[in-house]
Amino acid sequence: MQRKEISKAVLKRLPGYLSYLKSIPEDAGPYISATGLANALGMGEVQVRKDLAMVSNGGRPKIGYLRESLIEDISQFLGYDNTTTAILVGAGKLGQALLGYTGFAAYGLNILAAFDIQPAAAEVEGKQIYPMEQLETFCRQNKVLMAIITVPVQNAQTVCDRLIRCGIKAVWNFAPTHLDVPKGILVQNENMATSLAVLSMHLQAQIKDKK
Amino acid sequence: MQRKEISKAVLKRLPGYLSYLKSIPEDAGPYISATGLANALGMGEVQVRKDLAMVSNGGRPKIGYLRESLIEDISQFLGYDNTTTAILVGAGKLGQALLGYTGFAAYGLNILAAFDIQPAAAEVEGKQIYPMEQLETFCRQNKVLMAIITVPVQNAQTVCDRLIRCGIKAVWNFAPTHLDVPKGILVQNENMATSLAVLSMHLQAQIKDKK
DNA sequence: TAGATTGTTAATCGATTAACAATC
DNA sequence: TAGATTGTTAATCGATTAACAATC
Numbered sequence: 001m002q003r004k005e006i007s008k009a010v011l012k013r014l015p016g017y018l019s020y021l022k023s024i025p026e027d028a029g030p031y032i033s034a035t036g037l038a039n040a041l042g043m044g045e046v047q048v049r050k051d052l053a054m055v056s057n058g059g060r061p062k063i064g065y066l067r068e069s070l071i072e073d074i075s076q077f078l079g080y081d082n083t084t085t086a087i088l089v090g091a092g093k094l095g096q097a098l099l100g101y102t103g104f105a106a107y108g109l110n111i112l113a114a115f116d117i118q119p120a121a122a123e124v125e126g127k128q129i130y131p132m133e134q135l136e137t138f139c140r141q142n143k144v145l146m147a148i149i150t151v152p153v154q155n156a157q158t159v160c161d162r163l164i165r166c167g168i169k170a171v172w173n174f175a176p177t178h179l180d181v182p183k184g185i186l187v188q189n190e191n192m193a194t195s196l197a198v199l200s201m202h203l204q205a206q207i208k209d210k211k
Numbered sequence: 212m213q214r215k216e217i218s219k220a221v222l223k224r225l226p227g228y229l230s231y232l233k234s235i236p237e238d239a240g241p242y243i244s245a246t247g248l249a250n251a252l253g254m255g256e257v258q259v260r261k262d263l264a265m266v267s268n269g270g271r272p273k274i275g276y277l278r279e280s281l282i283e284d285i286s287q288f289l290g291y292d293n294t295t296t297a298i299l300v301g302a303g304k305l306g307q308a309l310l311g312y313t314g315f316a317a318y319g320l321n322i323l324a325a326f327d328i329q330p331a332a333a334e335v336e337g338k339q340i341y342p343m344e345q346l347e348t349f350c351r352q353n354k355v356l357m358a359i360i361t362v363p364v365q366n367a368q369t370v371c372d373r374l375i376r377c378g379i380k381a382v383w384n385f386a387p388t389h390l391d392v393p394k395g396i397l398v399q400n401e402n403m404a405t406s407l408a409v410l411s412m413h414l415q416a417q418i419k420d421k422k
Numbered sequence: 423t424a425g426a427t428t429g430t431t432a433a434t435c436g437a438t439t440a441a442c443a444a445t446c
Numbered sequence: 447t448a449g450a451t452t453g454t455t456a457a458t459c460g461a462t463t464a465a466c467a468a469t470c
Contacts, residue, residue: 006412007436007437008409009436009437009438010437011408011409011412012405012408012409014408015387015402015404015405015407015408016389016402016404016405018404019387019388019404020388020389023364023388033450033451033452034451034452035450035451040389041389042389042391044438044439045451046438046439046440046453047437047438047439049451049452049453050438050439050453050454052452053452053453053454058452058453059451059452059453060445060446060451060452061444061445061446061450061451061452061453062445062446062449062450062451062452063446063450063451063452064450064451064452065452078408078411078412079411079412079414079415080411084410084411084414093307093308093311093312094308094312096304096308097304097305097307097308100304101304101305103387104407107404107407107408107411108411109407109411145414145417145418146410146414153234169413169414169417170410170413170414170417172406172407172410176226176230176314177230177231177234178227178231178251178252178253180253186409186410186413188406188409188410190401190403190406191226191227192401193226193227193229193230193318194223194226194227195383195399195401196226196315196318196320196383197222197223197225197226197289197318198219198222198223198397198399199295199357199381199383199397199399200289200290200291200295200318200319200320201217201222201289201290202380202381202397203290203295203356203357203380203381204290206356206380206381207356218460218461220460220461220462221461244426244427244428245427245428246426246427255462255463256427257429257462257463257464258461258462258463260427260428260429261429261430261462261463263428264428264429264430269428269429270427270428270429271427271428271469271470272426272427272428272429272468272469272470273425273426273427273428273469273470274426274427274428274470275426275427275428276428
C-alpha cells in the first residue's frame with residue numbers, strides 16, 4: 001500500500017498510532033487490532049482501519065496487524081527513518097528548551113545548531129549557539145532544509161526571508177504570526193494561540209453551565 | 212451575531228485574525244475589509260467573511276469592518292477579556308519556558324504557579340514552583356480550572372488523573388501521549404509530533420522531486 | 423450611478439461514518 | 447463452523463467555495 005495520496009487529516013493521526021504502538025509492552029503479544037488501537041486512543045475503529053490501510057500492507061482478519069511491521073511501516077512512511085537535519089533560530093527560553101529536548105531523535109529530527117543575534121550562552125546540551133552572521137555559511141555547508149523559528153514576532157518574517165535565501169524548504173514557526181513565503185516552501189505553525197482558543201472556549205462554556 | 216454554534220475549524224482561525232488586526236499600525240485607517248484580511252493572511256476572502264459573520268455584528272458594504280470593534284468582538288468571543296487562571300505541572304525546560312512566557316497575558320491566560328516532584332528552582336520570572344504535595348490545596352483554594360501538563364510521558368496520565376480530582380476541567384497537554392479523561396473534561400494536545408509529521412512529509416517530497 | 427464590499431444561499435469538495443462482503 | 451476482524455463501497459456529515467443578491 002505504498003505512496004497513495006495521503007490527506008493531511010490522516011497524516012496528523014499517524015504519529016499518535018506510532019507513539020501508542022511503541023508504548024505497548026513487549027509481552028503483550030505480537031498482534032494488535034484496529035479495534036484495540038481505537039479503544040486505547042479514543043477513536044473510531046473504522047477510522048483507524050482506514051488510516052492504517054494507507055500505510056501498512058494489511059492485517060490479518062481475526063488477528064490484527066503485526067505490531068512490529070506497523071511501527072516500521074508508519075515510521076518509514078513518515079520519514080522517521082532517514083534523519084532530517086534542522087537549525088533553530090532564536091535561542092531564547094523556548095528556543096533553548098527545544099534545542100535541549102532529546103526526544104526529537106525519535107522523530108528523525110536532528111537540530112544541528114542554533115543561531116541568535118546575541119547568543120546568551122555558547123551552547124545548550126552540547127548544541128552550539130552561533131551568532132546570526134554565520135547562518136548562511138552554516139546552512140549551505142550542511143545542506144540544511146528545515147529551520148525552527150523561535151524569535152520574537154517582530155523579527156519572524158525577516159528571519160524567515162533570510163532562511164529561505166539560505167535554501168530552507170520547511171519552516172517550523174513558533175512565532176505567533178503569519179509568515180509569507182513563496183510557493184514550494186512549507187510553514188508549519190506551532191500555534192499556541194489556537195490551542196488556547198479551544199481551551200478558553202471550553203472553559204467559558206463550563207462556567208456558563210454552572211450559572 | 213452573538214453565540215451561534217461555532218465550529219472548531221472557525222474557532223481555530225479566530226486567533227489568527229485577532230493577532231493580525233492588532234498588528235496593523237494605528238495610522239492605517241479605522242476600517243479593514245475581509246478582502247484585506249484574507250490577502251494578508253493568505254486565505255480565501257469568503258472564508259474570512261463567513262468567519263467574521265460568526266463573531267461580529269457586521270461590516271459595512273464598500274467600507275469593511277471597524278477594526279476596533281472587530282478586535283473587541285473576537286477577544287470577547289474567545290473569552291480573552293476575562294482572565295483564565297491556570298497552573299503548570301512539570302517545571303522542566305519546556306515547563307519553565309512556558310512559565311516565563313509573558314505573552315499569555317494577551318490571551319487572558321494567567322499561570323499562577325508551577326508544580327514539580329522536585330523543584331529545581333524556587334521560582335521562574337516571579338512564578339513560584341511548589342512541590343507536588345501542595346497541588347490539591349492550591350487548586351482548591353484558587354479554584355483553578357485549567358492545567359498545563361509538561362511532565363515526561365510516563366507520568367502524564369497519573370498527573371492528569373490527579374488534576375481532575377482537583378477540579379480541573381481543561382488540560383493543555385504537552386506530553387506526547389494520549390490522555391484518558393472522563394466526559395466533560397477537555398484535553399488539548401499540543402502535539403509537536405503532528406507538526407513534525409507534516410514537515411517531514413513535505414521534505415521527503417522535496418528530496419524525491421530532486422532525484 | 424458604478425463599483426466595492428457584505429452576507430446569504432446553493433454547490434462542491436473532502437473527510438468521517440455506516441454497511442457489508444471477504445477472510446481466516 | 448462461528449465469530450472476530452479486515453478492507454471496501456456507499457451514505458452521511460461538515461466545511462469550504464462559488465454564485466449572487468443586497469447595500470452603501
